[in-house]
Amino acid sequence: MLRASLRVVLLLAFLVPASVQAQTKLYAGPQTEPLYLDVAPKLMTAVFPEHRLNLRATSGGLESLQHVLEDVDAVGLLQRDLLRDHLSRHPDDTDRLVAFGTLGLRCLYGVVREGGWVASFDDLLRSREDGSLLVDVGPPEGDAAATFSAMRALEPDLAEVKLEHRGDLRALHMVEAGLTDVAFFVETPSLDSNLLAKVNSSDTLTLLPIISRSLLASRAEEEAEGSYLYTRVVVERKPWRRSDTTYETLCTPLTVVANSNSKAELLDALAFAVISQDFEPSDPSLTERLLMNAQKVGDRVLRLIEGF
Numbered sequence: 001m002l003r004a005s006l007r008v009v010l011l012l013a014f015l016v017p018a019s020v021q022a023q024t025k026l027y028a029g030p031q032t033e034p035l036y037l038d039v040a041p042k043l044m045t046a047v048f049p050e051h052r053l054n055l056r057a058t059s060g061g062l063e064s065l066q067h068v069l070e071d072v073d074a075v076g077l078l079q080r081d082l083l084r085d086h087l088s089r090h091p092d093d094t095d096r097l098v099a100f101g102t103l104g105l106r107c108l109y110g111v112v113r114e115g116g117w118v119a120s121f122d123d124l125l126r127s128r129e130d131g132s133l134l135v136d137v138g139p140p141e142g143d144a145a146a147t148f149s150a151m152r153a154l155e156p157d158l159a160e161v162k163l164e165h166r167g168d169l170r171a172l173h174m175v176e177a178g179l180t181d182v183a184f185f186v187e188t189p190s191l192d193s194n195l196l197a198k199v200n201s202s203d204t205l206t207l208l209p210i211i212s213r214s215l216l217a218s219r220a221e222e223e224a225e226g227s228y229l230y231t232r233v234v235v236e237r238k239p240w241r242r243s244d245t246t247y248e249t250l251c252t253p254l255t256v257v258a259n260s261n262s263k264a265e266l267l268d269a270l271a272f273a274v275i276s277q278d279f280e281p282s283d284p285s286l287t288e289r290l291l292m293n294a295q296k297v298g299d300r301v302l303r304l305i306e307g308f
Contacts, residue, residue: 024052026054027056033188035077036057039103042279047270061082069093082150105251106143109187119208136171137163142167148163229250229252
């Protein structure tokens with residue numbers, strides 16, 4: 001399916017007359033992941049033929065964002081949490097960017113060793129007497145590392161852990177061997193994930209639920225939603241048992257980001273494409289958002305408790 005999407009985009013590129021082809025770049029990546037293989041081609045097709053987006057691979061959302069900031073003819077795919085974290089550090093960039101809608105979800109996955117020292121997200125916030133926790137967040141320029149950095153801004157106690165940067169299956173092997181405490185990665189919900197297949201087939205590895213009130217909180221009171229949504233994700237289908245294996249974690253929406261000085265025609269086309277096209281996963285039953293307003297619910301519960 002992913003390769004089919006790319007074939008359609010390549011065919012469209014050859015069919016467009018040179019006079020019609022705008023030189024707008026669409027940045028997404030990495031090149032082997034669904035953002036590049038599936039989501040980006042859908043967006044390219046949605047604005048065709050008025051706008052031809054030339055797909056360029058990046059190491060992750062922050063590199064895509066940097067291209068957009070530097071080029072009025074650039075468009076990028078970026079997680080909401082990474083965008084908000086960047087703007088909190090660089091508020092002057094707020095007027096330089098335009099963000100459009102939601103193109104599905106990117107979810108946080110933590111993998112630990114069964115029976116290991118880390119059994120809950122709260123364990124990541126506590127110090128170990130025998131040394132720092134080792135958390136693998138993948139390549140330093142990747143989305144998992146950037147997401148963990150954004151999480152640290154909301155949950156400062158995460159600063160105590162020591163980061164490693166192997167990523168993918170090498171990180172899981174280190175957790176399996178007991179040499180790394182947690183492997184952390186960010187993915188589009190899918191049953192085709194090689195990393196989830198490795199976890200599901202292992203007698204040693206298990207998923208670490210990622211549930212944190214501070215990460216669910218909005219940065220500002222006027223925001224309807226925070227950077228993260230409390231979500232239940234299906235990680236394995238078991239039709240013979242008529243049940244699914246699910247995982248409770250936090251997900252962040254994927255958005256389109258453009259330079260605010262881009263041509264109005266391009267910005268209008270992107271806005272229309274996002275609201276008129278279906279960018280959600282082909283199987284929406286993979287995710288269930290549990291508490292859209294979990295922070296507000298928690299605050300009301302605390303006020304009730306304090307009233308007694």
